[in-house]
Amino acid sequence: MDVLDLTRLQFAVVTIYHYFFVPLSISLAASAAGLQIAWLRTKKEHYLHLTKFVGKLLIVTFAVGVVTGLVQEFQFGLGWSAFANFYGDVFGPTLAIEGMLAFFLEATFLALWYFGWDRLPRLVHTACIVIVAVGTLLSAFIILAANSFMQNPVAYALDPVTGRARLTSFTELMLNKVNLAAFPHTMSGAVMVGGALLLALGVWRLAADPAYGVLARLGAWLTLVGGGFTALTGDHLGKVITEVQPMKMAAAEALYETTSGAPFAVFATGKPLPEFALEIPWLLSILAKGDPGATVQGIDDLQAQYAAEFGPGSYVPMIPVAFWTFRLMIGAGMLAMVIGGYYLWRTRKGRRAPRWLTRWLPLIPLLPAAANTFGWIFTETARQPWIAFGISKVADGISPGLTSSEVIASLAGFTVVYGVLAVVWLRLVRHLARQPLVASTPASSSADLAPVY
Amino acid sequence: MITFWFSVVVLAWVLFFVLEGFDFGVGILGPVLGRDDHERGAAVRTIGPFWDGNEVWLVAAIGVTFAAFPAWYGALLSGLYIPMVVLLLLLAVRGVALEFRGKGDGERYRRRADLALALSSLGIVLLWGALLAIFTRGLAIGADGQVVGSGLSRTLGPLFTLPALLGASAALVAALLLGATFLSLRTSGPLRRRSRALARWGGTGGAVALVVAGTATGSPLVLAAAVLSFGTGLLARTSREALAFTTAALIVAGSVVAVFTTHGQVVLHSTVDPAFALTRTSAAATPQALSLITWAGVLILPGVLAYQAFSYYVFRRRVASERVPS
Numbered sequence: 001m002d003v004l005d006l007t008r009l010q011f012a013v014v015t016i017y018h019y020f021f022v023p024l025s026i027s028l029a030a031s032a033a034g035l036q037i038a039w040l041r042t043k044k045e046h047y048l049h050l051t052k053f054v055g056k057l058l059i060v061t062f063a064v065g066v067v068t069g070l071v072q073e074f075q076f077g078l079g080w081s082a083f084a085n086f087y088g089d090v091f092g093p094t095l096a097i098e099g100m101l102a103f104f105l106e107a108t109f110l111a112l113w114y115f116g117w118d119r120l121p122r123l124v125h126t127a128c129i130v131i132v133a134v135g136t137l138l139s140a141f142i143i144l145a146a147n148s149f150m151q152n153p154v155a156y157a158l159d160p161v162t163g164r165a166r167l168t169s170f171t172e173l174m175l176n177k178v179n180l181a182a183f184p185h186t187m188s189g190a191v192m193v194g195g196a197l198l199l200a201l202g203v204w205r206l207a208a209d210p211a212y213g214v215l216a217r218l219g220a221w222l223t224l225v226g227g228g229f230t231a232l233t234g235d236h237l238g239k240v241i242t243e244v245q246p247m248k249m250a251a252a253e254a255l256y257e258t259t260s261g262a263p264f265a266v267f268a269t270g271k272p273l274p275e276f277a278l279e280i281p282w283l284l285s286i287l288a289k290g291d292p293g294a295t296v297q298g299i300d301d302l303q304a305q306y307a308a309e310f311g312p313g314s315y316v317p318m319i320p321v322a323f324w325t326f327r328l329m330i331g332a333g334m335l336a337m338v339i340g341g342y343y344l345w346r347t348r349k350g351r352r353a354p355r356w357l358t359r360w361l362p363l364i365p366l367l368p369a370a371a372n373t374f375g376w377i378f379t380e381t382a383r384q385p386w387i388a389f390g391i392s393k394v395a396d397g398i399s400p401g402l403t404s405s406e407v408i409a410s411l412a413g414f415t416v417v418y419g420v421l422a423v424v425w426l427r428l429v430r431h432l433a434r435q436p437l438v439a440s441t442p443a444s445s446s447a448d449l450a451p452v453y
Numbered sequence: 454m455i456t457f458w459f460s461v462v463v464l465a466w467v468l469f470f471v472l473e474g475f476d477f478g479v480g481i482l483g484p485v486l487g488r489d490d491h492e493r494g495a496a497v498r499t500i501g502p503f504w505d506g507n508e509v510w511l512v513a514a515i516g517v518t519f520a521a522f523p524a525w526y527g528a529l530l531s532g533l534y535i536p537m538v539v540l541l542l543l544l545a546v547r548g549v550a551l552e553f554r555g556k557g558d559g560e561r562y563r564r565r566a567d568l569a570l571a572l573s574s575l576g577i578v579l580l581w582g583a584l585l586a587i588f589t590r591g592l593a594i595g596a597d598g599q600v601v602g603s604g605l606s607r608t609l610g611p612l613f614t615l616p617a618l619l620g621a622s623a624a625l626v627a628a629l630l631l632g633a634t635f636l637s638l639r640t641s642g643p644l645r646r647r648s649r650a651l652a653r654w655g656g657t658g659g660a661v662a663l664v665v666a667g668t669a670t671g672s673p674l675v676l677a678a679a680v681l682s683f684g685t686g687l688l689a690r691t692s693r694e695a696l697a698f699t700t701a702a703l704i705v706a707g708s709v710v711a712v713f714t715t716h717g718q719v720v721l722h723s724t725v726d727p728a729f730a731l732t733r734t735s736a737a738a739t740p741q742a743l744s745l746i747t748w749a750g751v752l753i754l755p756g757v758l759a760y761q762a763f764s765y766y767v768f769r770r771r772v773a774s775e776r777v778p779s
């Protein structure tokens with residue numbers, strides 16, 4: 001591995017890791033807000049207890065998301081300073097505005113909410129968690145706009161003197177059609193993984209308190225509905241990507257030759273895939289263009305077209321990675337959705353779920369988490385060799401002075417520390433779930449003291 | 454415009470170093486001043502609602518640096534690659550230790566969290582001090598705007614120099630002073646007493662060290678810091694806790710401003726050849742990008758300052774470190 005591969009690997013590792021906690025925070029914040037509003041409106045005590053429980057999950061998850069997200073903010077300068085330099089005008093303001101607009105909101109109001117139960121009027125307090133939820137959505141939208149720029153560069157002009165990209169319209173950057181398609185898809189995926197966590201914990205602790213049954217069913221609903229939206233928005237995103245990055249979708253299908261009425265391969269084997277394939281006729285054409293007879297461009301044609309347009313070189317991403325991550329994403333996500341729906345069906349009208357189901361359900365968060373991860377691996381690896389599609393390659397983005405030993409050292413450091421954090425987080429979530437839902441109200445040690453200022 | 458954004462960048466860094474400075478100081482002092490689990494918990498609770506919002510100032514500082522001076526952001530971070538990565542890892546440990554401390558089970562768990570918090574805070578403070586010192590000296594920037602060198606020593610080397618060592622010790626004293634004055638302001642009971650005593654001795658001791666350093670280097674700035682440090686000690690003695698904290702904060706703020714303006718228009722000095730240095734103008738983003746973030750900043754930042762102030766107002770009561778008989 002050379003320094004470029006190592007730096008790419010490091011970016012992948014820290015970003016994928018970060019993205020275990022991000023969708024959880026997004027959906028837990030929204031769930032906590034929803035539960036608290038439900039409590040305010042119905043005055044049912046168990047909603048309050050569940051709000052506090054979800055709040056605890058949120059705050060420990062958010063903490064890991066914050067500290068690993070900080071790394072993301074530095075990554076562009078650490079490993080990719082050439083990219084930072086050339087696209088600083090586009091990326092810098094985006095990151096700065098995300099930080100100023102969203103992160104401050106999230107951090108400050110989450111603390112106000114978490115510590116402010118008896119310091120703030122009820123409505124102001126509820127507003128705090130709603131603001132946190134809105135903040136998470138805002139930051140997701142802005143950062144996905146930055147990512148969408150890499151998939152489909154818009155709203156920029158290349159400076160003829162410096163060769164640097166400069167932003168022409170911030171609104172246009174935000175309203176990139178890839179972002180408008182990717183944001184709902186990503187958010188639906190986030191709802192699924194948070195829902196699956198609530199479902200898992202609810203089922204696991206069902207015996208301890210009937211309120212966990214409410215939590216489990218809420219989680220199952222989120223998994224089911226989130227799954228439905230993920231499928232719908234994914235279909236739309238697929239069509240947009242076929243338009244702006246046809247190579248990515250061709251790679252996802254291992255479709256070498258331009259084909260009309262192209263089939264969708266559920267399964268394929270062979271060296272470059274596919275030698276043997278299990279195919280559903282016309283489905284690919286429908287997925288890509290919404291028409292069974294539509295022509296889908298193949299890899300070979302696109303390679304020839306790009307070579308003519310951008311100069312010699314390979315413009316083909318890693319086909320098996322694209323092919324399989326795409327399928328695993330869909331498979332894992334849909335399986336989670338079906339399980340969520342099945343749980344709802346089996347627990348309808350107060351029925352009890354069968355034992356085999358409740359025994360395995362605590363593992364369900366792994367499915368949407370895997371789907372999210374596969375989705376990102378797909379979308380980022382199948383963008384290769386570009387760092388920003390059509391204008392700049394990954395190899396040109398790396399920090400010029402960076403040495404292999406530096407990246408090996410940092411990668412080792414991230415792996416060790418992040419590994420420990422994951423173990424500690426998991427054990428803490430387990431510990432929190434084991435606590436009685438209704439706290440035995442320890443005598444608040446914060447006897448009201450005189451204000452300092 | 455460029456000068457304006459340079460000031461915004463410096464302001465964001467000042468806010469980060471002052472606000473997180475006391476978080477780090479409290480983190481280190483928790484196990485030192487807190488004699489038992491309850492007292493250590495009280496120390497952590499003084500910063501519990503604030504640390505995350507304070508840390509966002511680092512995100513803001515680095516984000517604004519990226520937005521307004523992309524070349525500076527790239528050269529600084531890639532040129533200090535290893536120290537920056539270590540810093541991020543320590544910040545990760547610190548944040549998680551702080552947030553996880555009160556949620557686990559048992560005193561042994563909390564003791565471990567306290568230890569992780571104190572050691573990571575200590576590492577962060579030393580590293581920042583060293584980095585600021587390195588920053589005033591400049592980096593080995595070559596003709597292509599990149600730090601030259603090979604292997605690990607390229608970016609690790611500058612850490613093991615005398616200025617870096619001095620910077621680290623100065624930062625430690627500053628963080629302890631800031632942490633002690635904050636603790637004495639935000640707690641009651643034994644913790645308040647002990648942190649005031651520490652602020653008293655720390656302020657006076659720091660003043661002595663600074664006078665020595667100031668006369669050795671003949672720098673009036675260092676002597677001014679010595680006066681402030683002495684003042685902090687004096688104010689802590691006369692139980693003017695808010696003023697003592699403000700004075701300590703002034704030392705930190707002043708030092709950060711001094712560091713960032715050492716080389717005037719040059720934002721990153723080159724130790725290889727001054728001609729390779731990065732200036733404000735050469736590092737700045739295009740006027741369009743600057744005006745975009747100006748709009749965003751003008752619209753957003755006053756609000757941020759207001760609601761952060763509100764949060765300090767909501768959690769304005771002292772944290773009791775004495776045992777409340779239940």
